[in-house]
Amino acid sequence: MAETETAVPVLDVRGEICPYPMLRTNKELDEVHPGISALDVLTDHPPALSTIPPEAMKRGYGCEIDEVRDGEWMIRLFKDA
Amino acid sequence: MTAQPVASTRRFSLPESVHIAVLLVPIAIYLLALGGGVSLATFFAVGSAVGFTLQRARLCFVSGFRDLFMLHQGRTLRGLIVGLAVGTIGFAMVMGTIIPDAFAGRTPEDAHILPVGLATVAGGLLFGVGMVLAGGCVSGSLYRMGEGYVASWVSMAGVMIGLYALNQTWNFWWDLTISTAPRVWFPTTIGYTGSIVLTFALLAAAYVATLWWERKQAFVANVPIRRAQPAPPASVADDVRLALRGVFRREWSPLTGGVVLSMLNILLFIKYRPLGVVGEISRWANDLGASAGIPMAIQKGLDGLAGCAAAVTEGGSWFTDGFMLNIGIIVGAFVAAVLAREFRLRIPRQPQRYFQSLGGGVIMGYGAGLGLGCTLGAFYSAIPSLALNGWVYALAMAGGALIGTRIIRRLA
Numbered sequence: 078m079a080e081t082e083t084a085v086p087v088l089d090v091r092g093e094i095c096p097y098p099m100l101r102t103n104k105e106l107d108e109v110h111p112g113i114s115a116l117d118v119l120t121d122h123p124p125a126l127s128t129i130p131p132e133a134m135k136r137g138y139g140c141e142i143d144e145v146r147d148g149e150w151m152i153r154l155f156k157d158a
Numbered sequence: 159m160t161a162q163p164v165a166s167t168r169r170f171s172l173p174e175s176v177h178i179a180v181l182l183v184p185i186a187i188y189l190l191a192l193g194g195g196v197s198l199a200t201f202f203a204v205g206s207a208v209g210f211t212l213q214r215a216r217l218c219f220v221s222g223f224r225d226l227f228m229l230h231q232g233r234t235l236r237g238l239i240v241g242l243a244v245g246t247i248g249f250a251m252v253m254g255t256i257i258p259d260a261f262a263g264r265t266p267e268d269a270h271i272l273p274v275g276l277a278t279v280a281g282g283l284l285f286g287v288g289m290v291l292a293g294g295c296v297s298g299s300l301y302r303m304g305e306g307y308v309a310s311w312v313s314m315a316g317v318m319i320g321l322y323a324l325n326q327t328w329n330f331w332w333d334l335t336i337s338t339a340p341r342v343w344f345p346t347t348i349g350y351t352g353s354i355v356l357t358f359a360l361l362a363a364a365y366v367a368t369l370w371w372e373r374k375q376a377f378v379a380n381v382p383i384r385r386a387q388p389a390p391p392a393s394v395a396d397d398v399r400l401a402l403r404g405v406f407r408r409e410w411s412p413l414t415g416g417v418v419l420s421m422l423n424i425l426l427f428i429k430y431r432p433l434g435v436v437g438e439i440s441r442w443a444n445d446l447g448a449s450a451g452i453p454m455a456i457q458k459g460l461d462g463l464a465g466c467a468a469a470v471t472e473g474g475s476w477f478t479d480g481f482m483l484n485i486g487i488i489v490g491a492f493v494a495a496v497l498a499r500e501f502r503l504r505i506p507r508q509p510q511r512y513f514q515s516l517g518g519g520v521i522m523g524y525g526a527g528l529g530l531g532c533t534l535g536a537f538y539s540a541i542p543s544l545a546l547n548g549w550v551y552a553l554a555m556a557g558g559a560l561i562g563t564r565i566i567r568r569l570a
Contacts, residue, residue, distance in 0.1 A: 091504065092308075092309075092504045092505045092506045092507055093504075093506060093508075093511070094293040094294065094302070094307055094309050094310070094504070094506070094511075094515075095218070095220070095221060095224075095293050096224060096228060096293070096566065097293070097511070100566070100567070121502055121504055122504070123216055123409065123500060124216055124218065124221060126381070126383065127231075128221075128225065128229060128231075130381045131229060131231070132229065140381050141381065141384065142381050142382070142383045142384060143383075143384050144383055144384065147499035147500070148498075148499055148500040148501070148502050149502075150383065
C-alpha cells in the first residue's frame with residue numbers, strides 16, 4: 078500500500094451499484110469540492126474501477142487504485158502539485 | 159453528500175476455509191435436482207456456469223450500452239458482439255439440424271423467433287430505460303443477487319411486479335399488436351448461409367460503430383490495481399496456482415465472458431432450448447399473485463410463443479427447468495464471488511437508491527414481458543436465432559438506455 082497522505086478526504090461509496098459510484102465521485106469533484114487536490118474513493122463495486130478513473134482523468138486528475146482488502150478498493154485521485 | 163471518514167462497520171468477509179467449502183452448495187443442489195430428473199440437474203448446471211461466467215467477466219449488458227453513451231467506452235459491448243457472432247454459428251448448426259431445409263417454410267420452434275412489431279419496440283424501450291435506472295438488467299440482477307447486492311434483490315422484486323402488471327394487461331397487447339405481428343426468420347428467404355452473412359455484416363457494422371463512437375471522445379484509461387504481488391512462479395505447483403488464479407481470482411475480459419456465455423447457450427440449445435430467464439420469473443409473479451388472491455386470467459396465445467413468454471405452472475410443481483436455471487445463475491455467481499473473495503453484502507445507504515432499484519425493476523419487468531424477453535432471451539438468444547426481432551429489440555433497448563442515461567444524470 079502507498080503511504081497515506083494526511084487528511085485526504087474519503088468518499089465512501091460502498092454498497093452503491095453502477096453508475097452511482099462514478100456519478101457521486103464526479104459530483105464530489107465538480108460541485109462539492111470543486112478543484113480539490115486529492116480525493117480517495119472507497120468502493121466494493123468492481124466495475125467502478127473502470128468507470129471512475131477515466132472520468133476523473135478527464136478532469137485532470139491522476140489515479141491509482143489500491144486493493145485495501147478482499148473485494149474493497151481505494152481509488153486515489155490526485156492533482157499534481 | 160460530502161466525503162466522510164471511512165466507517166469500519168458493514169464489512170462482511172468470509173474466513174479462508176469457507177471459500178472452498180462453498181462448492182458444496184451447488185454440488186448438493188445438483189444431486190438433489192438429479193433426483194427430480196436429468197433436465198432439472200442439467201438446467202441447474204448450465205445456470206451455475208452462466209452465473210459463474212457473468213460474475214467472473216462482470217458481464218453487464220447495462221454497462222455495455224450505458225458506458226457507451228455515458229463514457230464513450232465500447233469494450234463491454236464489443237465483447238457481447240463477438241459472443242453473438244460465436245452464438246450465431248452455433249445456433250445455425252443446431253437449427254440446421256432441426257430444420258435442414260430452411261426454405262420449406264417451417265421454423266425451429268425452440269429458437270427465439272418472435273412476433274416483431276410495436277410490442278418489440280415498446281418493450282425494448284421500456285427495458286432499456288428500466289435497466290439503466292435499476293443498474294442491472296434481469297440476468298444482471300440475478301447474478302448480482304448472488305454477489306450480495308441488496309439493491310439487486312429489490313430490483314428483482316420490481317421486475318416481478320412489472321411482469322405481473324404486464325401479464326394482467328397481456329390480452330390487451332395481444333389483441334392490439336402481438337397476435338398479428340409477423341415472425342421474421344431470415345433463413346426462410348435467404349437460407350442459412352445468407353442469414354449468417356447478413357448477421358455477421360450487421361455485427362461487424364455495430365463493432366465498427368462502437369469504435370467510431372469511442373474515437374469521437376477518445377479516453378480510454380486502464381489503471382492497474384496495486385495489490386500484494388506473489389513471488390514469481392518457481393515450480394509446477396506455482397504454475398498451477400497461477401492458472402487457477404486466472405480463472406477464479408482475476409477478472410475475465412468481456413470478450414472471454416461473451417464467448418463463454420454463447421458456448422453455454424449453444425450447448426443448452428443442443429439439448430433443450432436457448433437461454434432465457436424472464437418466462438420463469440413471469441410464472442413466479444403470476445403464482446405469487448394467485449397466492450395473494452388475484453389469480454391471472456388466461457393469457458392468450460402463449461402456447462405458440464417460444465422464448466420468454468410467461469411460463470405456466472405445470473403439475474403444481476415449482477421446481478421446473480426454468481426455476482433451476484435461474485437459481486443456478488444466482489448460485490453460480492455466489493460461488494464465483496466467494497472464490498474471488500468479492501462476496502459481500504452491499505447495502506445502499508442512500509434511501510432513494512431503493513426507489514430507483516424498485517422503479518427501474520418495475521419498468522424493466524413490464525418491458526421484458528411486452529418484448530418477450532430480456533437481454534438474454536430477446537437479444538442474446540434472438541440474434542443468433544437469425545430472427546429479425548432480436549435486432550429490433552436491440553435497437554429499441556439501446557434507445558431506451560440512451561433515455562435512461564439522460565434521466566439518471568438528473569437523478570444522481
